[in-house]
Amino acid sequence: MAPVLRIEDLSVEYCTREGTVPAARHVGFDxxxxxxxxxxxxxxxxxxxxxxxxxxxIPEPGVVTSGAIRLRTPEGERDxxxxxxxxxxxxxxxxVSMIFQDPVAGLNPVLEIGQQVQEAITSHRAVSRKDARDLAMEALTRMRLPDPKRIARSFPGELSGGMCQRVMIAIATVLNxxxxxxxxxxxxxxxxxxxxxxxxxxxxxxxxxxxxxxxxxxxxxxxxxxxxxxxxxxxxxxxxxxxxxxxxxxxxxxxxxxxxxxxxxxxxxxxxxxxxIRGAPADLMAxxxxxxxxxxxxxxxxxxxxxxxxxxxxxxxxxxAIPSAVPVPGSTxxxxxxxxxxxxxxxxx
Ligand SMILES: Nc1ncnc2c1ncn2[C@@H]1O[C@H](COP(=O)(O)OP(=O)(O)O)[C@@H](O)[C@H]1O
Ligand SMILES: [Mg+2]
The missing domain is CATH 3.40.50.300 (P-loop containing nucleotide triphosphate hydrolases)
Structure with a gap:
């Protein structure tokens, strides 16, 4: 199988007043x-x-100092x-989409959930309002939110943290x-x-x-x-x-x-x-x-x-295991x- 994403030699520094923090150093994986x-x-x-x-x-004052992020797409590789x-x-x-630790902060408090999911769709796809609505309901239903119709009309503050996180996952995955x-x-x-x-x-x-x-x-x-x-x-x-x-x-x-x-x-x-673990965590500035x-x-x-x-x-x-040039079926x-x-x-x- 070919990797869908390959991170190569990624290095990031935060240039703070106290000094440079090398927060990522030559990180690479598939x-x-x-x-x-x-x-x-x-x-x-x-x-x-x-x-x-x-x-x-990466927010200011972060700078990517090396690396490639290779994404495989139908049109070829994109860095x-x-x-x-x-x-x-x-x-x-x-x-490629992302969900964060704090689901509540990731949602707009003054916009109905359904609208937020629809916006995630319409910002990327030219679809009718009805199709966007249907897709949004499908995404919320897939996250097994109870009574998705009611959820779609709710505001984030009316939902529990767990429900908000499901909504965030619905938003992050609605476009597959x-x-x-x-x-x-x-x-x-x-x-x-x-x-x-x-x-x-x-x-x-x-x-x-x-x-x-x-x-x-x-x-x-x-x-x-x-x-x-x-x-x-x-x-x-x-x-x-x-x-x-x-x-x-x-x-x-x-x-x-x-x-x-x-x-x-x-x-x-x-x-x-x-x-x-015993001892102090590493000091990145030292x-x-x-x-x-x-x-x-x-x-x-x-x-x-x-x-x-x-x-x-x-x-x-x-x-x-016996070293083998032939991949063992089922082995990763x-x-x-x-x-x-x-x-x-x-x-x-
Ligand atoms: N915006 C920032 N400005 C300055 N330093 C930062 C910033 N964000 C993260 N760092 C520093 O980069 C290092 C790595 O942080 P982070 O990537 O958040 O680690 P983790 O997610 O593993 O806890 C830490 O030393 C942190 O203090
Ligand atoms: Mg973290």
């Missing part, structure tokens, strides 16, 4: 149709920066990083995007509603082949829905791989610490959030050029102090990569 790619990492790791860069929505603003506007909310970026879409919701939203995302990918980039703090959510997971630390992707494989055999000491401190058999939400996890790393060697930051590299295939064959001079040993059982 997104396949129908797959969920999760991005995890502690607050400030650069996840939102990566998400916003895809649609060139969203260099596309003309007018063309990018056509893609935003249509081919190829890529959906969801930045902590369930963080402000209670556990039951979270599970429902995750379910809706799952249906989207299964039934429509939407490729989803999901940013979350919740490792339970990652385990439940993500095919691939990427771990960010101090602006860089430090590990990326198949979710099951990465949970089973994390190779970066940071990923290992994250997963090691998770209770194994406890499905309750408290234990599923990203745990605190990067040394060595591995950014060095000071907190339980496995650091001399080489880690002497060499510059390790690049992310493909690992040889692990898991005891996601390469596992890690940025570390002394990775955690592979589990071979």
């Amino acid at each position: 997104m396949e149709p129908g797959q969920v790619t999760a991005l995890v990492g502690e607050s400030g790791a650069g996840k939102t920066t990566v998400a916003l860069s895809i649609l060139r929505l 969203l990083a260099t596309l003309r603003e007018a063309e990018l506007r056509d893609i935003r909310g249509d081919v 995007p190829k890529v959906l970026i969801a930045d902590e879409p369930t963080s402000s919701l209670d556990v039951t509603v979270q599970a429902q939203i995750i379910n809706e995302l799952n249906l989207l990918r299964e039934q429509r082949g939407t490729s989803i980039l999901l940013i979350t703090h919740d490792m339970g959510v990652v385990a439940q829905i993500a095919d691939v997971m990427g771990v960010m630390y101090a602006g860089a992707l430090v590990e990326m791989g198949d979710t099951v494989e990465t949970f089973r055999s994390p190779r970066h000491p940071y990923t290992w610490s994250l997963l090691e401190t998770l209770p194994r058999l406890d499905g309750r939400s408290r234990g599923r959030m990203l745990p605190q 990067l040394t050029g060595q591995c950014s996890f060095l000071e907190r790393c339980p496995k650091a060697l001399t080489i880690c102090r002497e060499e510059s930051e390790p690049p992310i590299e493909l690992l040889p295939s692990t898991g005891g 064959a996601v390469p596992h990569s890690v940025a570390c001079y002394n990775p955690v040993e592979a589990k071979t059982d």
Whole structure:
């Protein structure tokens, strides 16, 4: 399968009065149709920066200093990083769309829900009012909002947070995007509603082949829905791989610490959030050029102090599988990569 979106060597800096914050550093990964790619990492790791860069929505004083965002379209490949603003506007909310953590802030408080969904349609498609209305109702119904007719006539303030998030997903997906970026879409919701939203995302990918980039703090959510997971630390992707494989055999000491401190058999939400790892989070304004996890790393060697930051590299295939040039049916064959001079040993059982 060819990726629908390829992020290449993405770097973003925020030029603040206190100094330059390198919030994303040479981040690259592929997104396949129908797959969920999760991005995890502690607050400030650069996840939102990566998400916003895809649609060139980085706010001032942010500057994209390197990278390409290659979107596959029927007309060929488009680099969203260099596309003309007018063309990018056509893609935003249509081919690639985004939902945010705070659903209420994403909606216009003085406009009826139905109108907001219709606007998402008519801003991209020349359709009759009736068709827009029908499409909007269809989108709200698909999100299994109770009594969608009534919801369409409501204002955001009259709905719960969970309902607003469903409305936001309805808006973001009404035009059947190829890529959906969801930045902590369930963080402000209670556990039951979270599970429902995750379910809706799952249906989207299964039934429509939407490729989803999901940013979350919740490792339970990652385990439940993500095919691939990427771990960010101090602006860089430090590990990326198949979710099951990465949970089973994390190779970066940071990923290992994250997963090691998770209770194994406890499905309750408290234990599923990203745990605190010893030491202070990386200071992006004081990067040394060595591995950014060095000071907190339980496995650091001399080489880690002497060499510059390790690049992310493909690992040889692990898991005891017989190496094969022929793809195994049903296997996702996601390469596992890690940025570390002394990775955690592979589990071979
Ligand atoms: N608008 C901004 N101005 C200055 N610094 C910012 C801005 N937005 C984010 N940053 C900084 O960039 C880094 C990464 O932030 P972010 O991408 O939001 O991380 P995450 O989503 O992983 O929590 C943080 O150090 C943050 O303080
Ligand atoms: Mg964020």
